[in-house]
Amino acid sequence: MESSDNASNYSASKYRTPDGAPSDIVIFSITSTEKNTMKKALPIRELQILLIQRKGWPYAGQWALPGGFCNESESMYDCALRELQEETGVTDVHMEYFNVYSKPGRDPRGWIISHAFFALVHEKWLANRRADDDAADVRLFPVEEALQMDLAFDHREIVTDALGKIREKMLTTTIAKEFLPEEFTISELYQVIQTVVPDFEERNFIRKITSTQSRKGIIEEVLDRSGQPKQSNRYSQRAAQLYRFTDLTPQLSIYS
Amino acid sequence: MESSDNASNYSASKYRTPDGAPSDIVIFSITSTEKNTMKKALPIRELQILLIQRKGWPYAGQWALPGGFCNESESMYDCALRELQEETGVTDVHMEYFNVYSKPGRDPRGWIISHAFFALVHEKWLANRRADDDAADVRLFPVEEALQMDLAFDHREIVTDALGKIREKMLTTTIAKEFLPEEFTISELYQVIQTVVPDFEERNFIRKITSTQSRKGIIEEVLDRSGQPKQSNRYSQRAAQLYRFTDLTPQLSIYS
C-alpha cells in the first residue's frame, strides 16, 4: 500500500489487476494492380489492411486484427513489433502507437486493455508472405470492405480510428514515403495520397510541391551519376522526373 | 486457450498478467502574475504543471505526476478523469490521451503499464483548489523547473513528451482557447502561444489571424448587444478588440 515504506510490505496484488495487455496492429498496405490496357498507365492502387481469421473462442471464425498479449519482459512497442514480425515476417517498417482501448466489457475473456498500433508496410514485403503461406486465414482486405465486416471485439472502431489517423498523417507528414519506392514520380506520389485520402485534390500539385518556397524542401529531384536529372517512363509515354523525400520534417502551424 | 471453443475452458490466468494499469496525468496550467508597474500591462504568464509529493514507497518524498490505478469497471479515460477530479476538483476540461509507458522495470512495484494523459486547466479552476487546501504536497511547478527535478518513475520522460505534444497542438489546433477566457485580445492569444512555445514569433500576427482568407475563420470579433465591436482596455491604454474562437477546426496539409 502507498503508506508502507518499502517493497516487502507492498502488495498491489490485493487489488484486481488486468487480465492482459495485448497490442493490436492495423497493418496498412497499398496494393498495386497493373491495368490490362495496351498503353502504359499507373497501376490501380488500393488501401488494404491485414486481418486474421480467429480460430478459437471468443469470436471464432470472425476476422480480427493481428496482435497478441504482451510479456512482462517487453514494452508494448516491442510486443507489437514481435507480433508484426510473426504475422508478416517484416521488420523495419513504420509503426506507431496511436490509442488504447479499455472500455469495460470489450473482451469477453476478462479485463483486457488493448494497445493499438498502425503499421505501414510496402506491398513488396507482404508479397513474400503471400507466396510463403497463402493461408486462407490471413488476408488483405480493402479498408472500406473491412469496415463493412463484422470484425471481432471492438476492432472496427480501432480500424476506423487508425484510418482517421493515417489520413491525417498522410497530409501533415511525409509518411507517403512508406508506400513508395525510394525514387518515385510526382504522379505516383499524388496517386498514393489519393489512395489514402480519397478527397484529396490539388490541381497544381506539381508546382506546390516543387516550386513553392515553403514546401520545396520536402522532396528533391533525383540525379543520375553524371548529374543529369533522372527520369522514368515506366508509367507514361513521356518520361517523368524522379524524386525522393528529403529528411526534412515539415512543421505546420495555423498561426503562421 | 485460443483453441478451446467457449468461455468455460478459457484461462487467461495461466499467463503472467500486469500488476496494474494506472493513468498518469500531466496537468498543465498557465499562471498569470500581474506586473507591479504603474501602467497597465499584460500579466507575466508561465506554463506550469501540477505535481504531488509521494508519501509511501516507492519514491517516497519525491515529486510525481498525479494519477492512479484503473478499476475494471472504468475505461482509461474515465480513470484519468476521476483522478483529475480528485486532484483538482475540476471536471469538464480538455484532456487527451497521448502515450503508454510500458518499459520493463519502469515501476518497482511490478509490471505496471502507465497511460499518460495531458490536461489543460485554466488557472481560475485551480485557484479554488489552492484556496481549499494549500497542502505542501500538491503544487504547481514551472515546466522548466519540473524538468530539472528528479521526478519519480519515468515521469520526467512523460512530462517531456507531454510538453512536446502540447507545443505541437498549440500550433496546429485551437487548444490555446483552453488557457484563455471566452473573449480575449490578440495580444493575450499571442502571449499564450509564446508561453507554451517560446520560439514562436510572428511579426504580423494580427494580420495573419484576422485578414488572411485561409485562416480568418479561426477566431471572430466579439460584438456587443448593439452590434458594435466589443473592446477591452484591461491590459492596455488603447482599448483592444475582443475575439473569440469559432467552432472551426483548421485542417493543415503539407501538400496544399
Next chain:
DNA sequence: ATAATAGTGTCTATGAGACATTATAAG
C-alpha cells in the same frame, strides 16, 4: 499522326513580410 501523360506559361487575386505610420487613452 495520334494519343497519352509530363510539364510550363501566363494571368489575376491574394498573401507574406517588413516597416513606417496613425489611433487611442492613461497618466
Next chain:
DNA sequence: CTTATAATGTCTCATAGACACTATTAT
C-alpha cells in the same frame, strides 16, 4: 504632452489557382 499599446498603410515579392499551352514518346 508623453508614453504605451493597438491597429492600419504601404510597398515588394511570393504564392494560389485556373487554364491554356507545349513537350515527349509509344504505338
